[in-house]
Amino acid sequence: MAFDLDAVRKEFPILSRQIDGSPLVYLDSGNTSQKPRRVIDAMTDFLENSYAPINRSSYRLAGEATEAFEAGRRAVARLVNASSPDEIIFTKNATESMNLIARSWGGANLGEGDVVLLTHMEHHANIVPWQMLRDERGIEIRWVPLTADGQLDLTDLDRLLDGAKVFSFTAMSNVLGTIPPVAKLCAAAHDAGALAVVDACQYVPHNATDVQAWGADLVAFSSHKMCGPSGIGMLWGRLELLDAMPPFLGGGNMIDTVTLDGYTTAPVPAKFEAGTPPIVEAVGLRAAVEFLEDLDMSDIRQHEMDLTRYALDTLNGRFGDEITIYGPDDVAVRGGVLSFAFRDLHPHDVSQVLDERNVCVRAGHHCAKPLMQVLGVQSTTRASFYLYNGTDDVDALADALAGATDIFGF
């Protein structure tokens, strides 16, 4: 079935909201996505009729709630082709997933002088947890640099990976849109004897994902960027690896037994899910996954590739030298994220002017300050697309940018 943009948009209540008489042009999905009706309804219905504790109580309502929660886990496992639902850990967000990796796997396996390889286009979530580990135990962090068009410069990869114990990289940059060759990087990590960790926060919402085909070891992503609720993140890991990792947070549900003298841990996924989990959120997330599956991830990706092509052409065509769009031009290796500099206007002012026309973009460092330094800027303006965006949104963006001149009179 062809991708039907109008039908898709009708599923998102907020997109029919009018602000001051004109519709919302939401171009900030790289930050967080809007939610379709069925996700909202799934949560409301669950709260009104079925809410109960999970894993702990044995009456029917609790059993059913547990089943609804686990159905969320199974849906996520299916979406990324995990070999078992037990390989999916629910966290609070992708950031917690990354911290879990650094602290649990890193805590058990990394010491003084051990090397972790990152890239210059990482989000803070894939930088700071490793820097904390560095401060604590003296690991060494190395960086894969970028080419002029914002792709990973893999020329020296073998040297950088030499002796590395972890290679952790984003599957899609939240600033440049760059999609590196994930499977190839995982294989290179393994060849060097390093763990392959993938920050798939920006990838999973927009692409068909197969963690097994990637050959990755650990993969982090977030519900709120893929039409699902806030308050729930995911970690996928190979079962044997997760089994071998020490726990992260301690408390109820993650234990097998507790005495005054000590505790033993439950099998995964419970081992990594201390305390009351995001119950309603898992129910909403399941609806989000089913929504994406019904549309088909490949069709979503195709739609976004077309749209990104259109956006690059439109903006470059209309503004020429006045606009600098960062990242690769080839949409086969980039997602629908367009960070740019516009004339000598500050991104905050650009965003302000666009907001006047209900065009919502992000201005700032996008939680990727090291990348800003590499690009030689303090901040950028970023438009990021999702399945509900169309060429009309790109046109609205371009029109609003054109209007910016009138105000600043440069």
Added chain:
Amino acid sequence: MAFDLDAVRKEFPILSRQIDGSPLVYLDSGNTSQKPRRVIDAMTDFLENSYAPINRSSYRLAGEATEAFEAGRRAVARLVNASSPDEIIFTKNATESMNLIARSWGGANLGEGDVVLLTHMEHHANIVPWQMLRDERGIEIRWVPLTADGQLDLTDLDRLLDGAKVFSFTAMSNVLGTIPPVAKLCAAAHDAGALAVVDACQYVPHNATDVQAWGADLVAFSSHKMCGPSGIGMLWGRLELLDAMPPFLGGGNMIDTVTLDGYTTAPVPAKFEAGTPPIVEAVGLRAAVEFLEDLDMSDIRQHEMDLTRYALDTLNGRFGDEITIYGPDDVAVRGGVLSFAFRDLHPHDVSQVLDERNVCVRAGHHCAKPLMQVLGVQSTTRASFYLYNGTDDVDALADALAGATDIFGF
């Protein structure tokens, strides 16, 4: 205004659900509470009309969403009488709050041989994080024992606190209902030079809470037990203390700046809120706090004291020696949590029989295995009350228990 039970119940959609023709008798609120209409509506409305990223983008929708999120923080600050909203940290649940305390404060301040004092009635969330710290760095854990009626035995408190650096205790036991003298314990901790940490998970939902009057240093609690959404927990701390504590999770939002060489942290509360927070959940939590405030926490407490008295009298009266209810008999020092042993029936079977009549109770160790050992049992059956429960629920529980005999024919 007197507490109007019928009016309160009408606010909870699930309570009008009929299962096999009879209503739900929900007696598992110590586990997690049901949600009133206005909490559900606040979240639905926000998702349909106002969802946007917070703290990161600068268009109006994002500014309004940030404001809605922060209003949740202010509401929580008001509820527990924090001296500033900045003292409220949003976590994923109380368990994360406890881990944050153990890892951040404990990590910075506790070493080999340092003493942490806990009590025999703690939840795993206030045990395992400290045991993890013990395994990691050799701290010593001491325990305050219990009296025969399930109160803290404070006879030896001074000796136990001697040399302790932390005293961490529950403000209300989730098994016994016991409410210890929190302010007195905080003062004793301070006299001994120890930090006073309070697990207020079971307290805040049922009692007017004043963290300043307690004189506590750090207090953990959870939204889902107080009519709010799942997926969001809270940590209150004195501002100077939070300011001095190192960060817990690393990533976006918690930083001031990041370079390839290192990071610096943002001021609290952001310092402890890495990644995309529970946005919609904070909006729902605000509605929950306002709901509780409108009813008045003191009236809620009075209602639950009356109900607990009625329940103790009814169950002891009807079943005499056949029932053993743990914990203090004086409702001035106990909340609405009744754990019991019934004849020689296993709690799982009791719960099963009650479930036949839609009476929902928890059977198990209640995430307090050390306490089970102290009580000399493997598990108990637990009925726990909240503002929507009434004497009819207690009667339904008693009737269903009476029916248990017919089946097992003991």
Added chain:
Amino acid sequence: MPGLEDLYREIILDHYRTPRNRGELESPPAIETRGHNPLCGDEITLYLLVDGEGDDAIVSDVKIGGQGCSISQSSASMMTQAVIGKPVSQAYALIRRFKTMMGIEGYDEQPGDADVAMGDLEALQGVVKFPVRIKCAVLGWNTLAEALDRAGV
């Protein structure tokens, strides 16, 4: 909804009230394994004696200790009756059949499984209608499987 009579069949209650093969065996020679259900805290200790090697290996004795609900206790009690004196291979087959009956996936029948009689164990079929109790019913079986694996004959 399924009635309690589907769960608490008379034979189940009988095994609960009068559990068979309760007790301990000296270990070694017996293999001692523990199982428990973290949800409710139920604990079981199983003692296993195996006679012979390879295809000739026989489950010569099993004893059950620990505490649990009617379902976990009766299931373990019935299990001991079903496996004592049987070849180890049949005990494994029974574990597979039982778990399949409980709706647990990943236990495809193997040739010969169908020849293993379930007998009284059929009474536990009703547990499937009470999903949260499935873990109770299989507790003893998982513990037996672990003991057999450790016997490694």
Added chain:
Amino acid sequence: MPGLEDLYREIILDHYRTPRNRGELESPPAIETRGHNPLCGDEITLYLLVDGEGDDAIVSDVKIGGQGCSISQSSASMMTQAVIGKPVSQAYALIRRFKTMMGIEGYDEQPGDADVAMGDLEALQGVVKFPVRIKCAVLGWNTLAEALDRAGV
């Protein structure tokens, strides 16, 4: 909704296009403080020279470095004009008045504050209607306050 003309007043754009007192001062003797807005990454470096002691202390010079949006840049530029040559106590009073104008709580007016003229700074009043920009407008002011605190006269 408030229009962009409420935000981008002509005088603000003028200070943005032609910022006053941009540059550096040798430090020491100047006090150098940095401020930034973690939301957007805006950075400001402020150099402060104070003459005299106690009640006689005067802000003798201020220079601004760093990058930022029109609001943070123009607000800092106007601020320099408003404080250079003024007594330190008046600079503090102006900070309080400015923050109060921005709707930031906890800055109750103190006796004498009302005497401090806001002048062109009134043009920034429109920022209040754009709450996310308030942080931009006060960035320079917070940085100045820190510098004055460090001067400690």
